[in-house]
Amino acid sequence: MPSANATPPLVLVCGDDDFAVKQRARQLYQGWCAELGGLDHETIDAAAGNADEAVRALGKLREALQTLPFFGGGKAVWFRDCNFLADDRTGKSALVTETLAALAEELRTFDWTGVRLVISAGAVDKRRTFFKTVEKAGAVETLNGWSLSQKNWVAEAETWAARAFRERGKQVSDEALAELVTRVGPHARQLATEVEKAALHAGDRPEVTRADIEAVCARNKQARAFALADAFGNRDLPGALRCLDEELWEIRLKLDKDKSEIGLLYGLIAKTRVLLLLHELLREGWLQPGASYDQVKSLGERVPPDRLPADRKYNPLAMHPFVLSNALRQTRHYTSAELVRAMEVFLHANRQLVSSSLEPALVLQRALVEIIGAERRPAVSR
Missing domain, CATH: 3.40.50.300 (P-loop containing nucleotide triphosphate hydrolases)
Incomplete structure (x- = not known):
């Protein structure tokens, strides 16, 4: 500015x-x-x-x-x-x-x-x-506000937040910056508030870390919507069931007209798809299991464009690096075979939600228990 x-x-x-x-x-x-x-x-x-x-x-x-x-x-x-x-x-x-x-x-x-x-x-x-x-x-x-439909809002928000930290005499890691923007979303006023909180929490330390962000920064509505998918990715059954219960409670009370049971299912399917794509990237050697955030950000420099899906919905390069980096850590919780099986379970759940009289909560709970609670198979060594 x-x-x-x-x-x-x-x-x-x-x-x-x-x-x-x-x-x-x-x-x-x-x-x-x-x-x-x-x-x-x-x-x-x-x-x-x-x-x-x-x-x-x-x-x-x-x-x-x-x-x-x-x-x-x-x-x-x-x-x-x-x-x-x-x-x-x-x-x-x-x-x-x-x-x-x-x-x-x-x-x-x-x-x-x-x-x-x-x-x-x-x-x-x-x-x-x-x-x-x-x-x-x-x-x-x-100065028009950012929006989720804006292609480059994440990059602009990260640039804005990094500058705000510098004005307070703080550096911030890329991972912490990505976590902050993911939590806050395209909301400049809240972003300014959370930057101030994180800088104060860091105290005399010159750098704000992801731990600072996780300790004091709130999640907005969009960020909370990812909590269920994250619990699923972490193979945390109690956490996933708790998040599911919270989401269903909001749906029952009509607190968010855009939420629905089928929407929750599609979010889980999308998460499973990302994990499957990452397993393929690992198998091809384009990513390593312990890849850093910066290595994930530079993924596009290593992968030939013609080897990835043209549809942005299935293309990992169209996703924010933080989403990929976070999901990469979660790939160790599932084998590729388990994820393929998860897609089959979710497909069956989709049919039940659409064509049966079963309680949606029961359908989604059963699907999570069947996938997350299944006996772990040893991961294939790479």
């Missing part, structure tokens, strides 16, 4: 990631305050409930820009939480549109010597004259 000194004196920070927008605007404002010195800086609340409130806020902004410090020096202004730059009822009102157009003209010809202005906002209509003027006369930074 650029420093305050590297940016023009007029900046609009906008986007749907409210936490990141406020954090960036605050960084700019505080940087400018330190750079300019003095005590005459202003923060103006720009959240408006109607057109009249919006116009009053704009009036305060114009007054702040035109009123320089009495004893000279510079002035920084933060027009905070502006919510009338979008294509909505307040933003489209004639009064607001006219006032914004007049302000845009002033900003276009304004003398920015010793003056800095940062505007933080949510959604912004990029077709408006005001937006185009700010974009041309200053800079616009758009």
